[in-house]
Amino acid sequence: MIPVQGYEGRRVAVLGLGRSGLATARALRAGGAEPLVWDDSPEARDKAEAEGFMPVDLSRADAFRNVAALIVSPGIPHLYPQPNPIIAQALMAGVPVDNDIGLFFRSWAMGGWEAFDQTPRVVAVTGSNGKSTTTALVHHILEVAGRPTQMAGNIGRGVLDLEPPVDGEVVVLELSSYQTELARALTPDIAVFTNLSPDHLDRHAGMGGYFAAKRRLFAEGGPDRAVVGVDEPEGRFLANQLAEAPEDDRLIRISSGQKLEGFGWTVFARKGFLAEWRKGRQVAAIDLRAIRGLPGAHNHQNACAAYAAARALGIGPKLIEQAFHSFEGLPHRSQIVGEKNGVIFVNDSKATNVDSAAKALQAFGRIRWIAGGLGKDGGIAALAPHLGPVVKAYLIGHSARDFALQLGGTPHEICETMERAVTSAAAEAEPGDVVLLAPAAASFDQYPNFEKRGEHFTALVRQTL
Incomplete structure (x- = not known):
């Protein structure tokens, strides 16, 4: 832990109690400050209270009296599209607003x-x-x-x-x-x-x-x-x-x-x-x-x-x-997860939009492409110039049929599920092919996040090896 310097004996408010927020509260306490913590989630507040922190409702009119600073978690907007009400209140009170990155550099x-x-x-x-x-x-x-x-x-x-x-x-x-x-x-x-x-x-x-x-x-x-x-x-x-x-x-x-x-x-x-x-x-x-x-x-x-x-x-x-x-690469980012009989299996589940999917499609030669999920505006129409290496597409999820209509003459199969897509692609792949998961879509129709989608793909690939 990096104890936060410069707030010894002073009250510092912390808004947002996720990973960075709790770490901030701990580091403030280690540096001698008195953290006042708040999160809209009761579960997050309970977790902080179990660590001995004092949840204080920062939306109260007097919440920033004698408070030296407000430390904000990254996901909370402070200006656009509109300030979080608690941050707006701190700005009106003239309380300095910072985040854990600012605290790190002043305390490193x-x-x-x-x-x-x-x-x-x-x-x-x-x-x-x-x-x-x-x-x-x-x-x-x-x-x-x-x-x-x-x-x-x-x-x-x-x-x-x-x-x-x-x-x-x-x-x-x-x-x-x-x-x-x-x-x-x-x-x-x-x-x-x-x-x-x-x-x-x-x-x-x-x-x-x-x-x-x-x-x-x-x-x-x-x-x-x-x-x-x-x-x-x-x-x-x-x-x-x-x-x-x-x-x-x-x-x-x-x-x-x-x-x-x-x-x-x-x-x-x-x-x-x-x-x-x-x-x-x-x-x-x-x-x-x-x-x-x-x-x-x-x-x-x-x-x-x-x-x-x-x-x-x-x-x-x-x-x-x-x-x-x-270097083996990061999980879900052009990550090689298996190889069999000259066929390479690549997990790029992080490719949740057409820009990132285009980069993945340009990275390999003969591709058997697993795509689909919860499509975004425009679908995959913008990928048309990048479909040359695709031998066949295996389409899954909510957008499978919509994506199929945008593939032109590219061979494809509507698989709907990851299990069927991996099974079909692995069975049809030839030496030199790359079975690539680059969905060009969000995961929320079938998975809680892109990580779980990539983990499922990886597990299915390893069952085939």
Whole structure:
């Protein structure tokens, strides 16, 4: 646990008692503060009370009297589409509003660091797509390199649940826009921006607000080194704002698909090869085509981002390449879950929309595609340009028949259930085929979440092996 500093003997309100909220309350108490906790859910309040916390109804008119700060869980809106009433009340009272990320950065540096040979460092990763894979890959590279490391944020543990750092440790954080938009302190040593595509637009009142939330990671404190994906206009704009000149190597530009020339430090992937260039010459290259845990152009972009962050930490290219080969990927994200008679089974249950499904379809050759679920507006019509590799589609869930109408001439079978889809695809697959679960739809018609859907697919695949 990271005890929160700066609130000793003061009352601090905590709104939202999920994973991060409870961790925040514990860390505040460990730092000598008096947490006043609240959640609309009686079950959440009961759980907090069982840990000795005092539930206080923060909607009362006098709730913020003598309160030093309000700490808010990420899912609670503070501005758009409209502020949560409790947050609005805190704003009216002039009570500072923060989140656990802000508390982490103000509390991370602890007494005793002067005795360390190497100061602990923080790598923070944000962006629309690939954050989790990039974060996990950086963490994996550090483990392979023998560096002490922890991973937290939007993946794994809450940031205040981390153990106090040891000499030379590197903490790797995945940060969503919900986390970066409100944190009052954002001071990573290395900040990574993967890419930007439309998401959470109601929460941020459009693309401009969404980009502004991401940009705060680079603007509030100013990292020592920035890694920025420049395949979209927003990334190119951010890179331009951070660099003093094209040769400024405090910024590492990354790309998947274009060669980056004329800059001080770049990492890019083209035709399956990652290249690192510094001061006008190539200094390293990695063949990504043989790396099973990072298939497709979208994962090659993740590889570039993780490679750049690792190089900024002083890790050599050969060690990074070794780590790439042993990286197994994250569950439900282009995860290879089995292989039999030359047929590979891939779980990409996280592909809940057409954008992520398109990336999965571009990552493999001959595909037997399991798709469907609770479809979104427009169905899969936008995937038409990406159906070339699909040998046959196996459609499941509520949207199976609607999806079938949008497949054109692509062979398909309406399976309805995951059991039937896996059985049929496995029986018909030939050596060299990939049986790919990339649903392009939400899971809620048949599963509580995409994780349970992916776990069911994985269990069925392993029964066939």
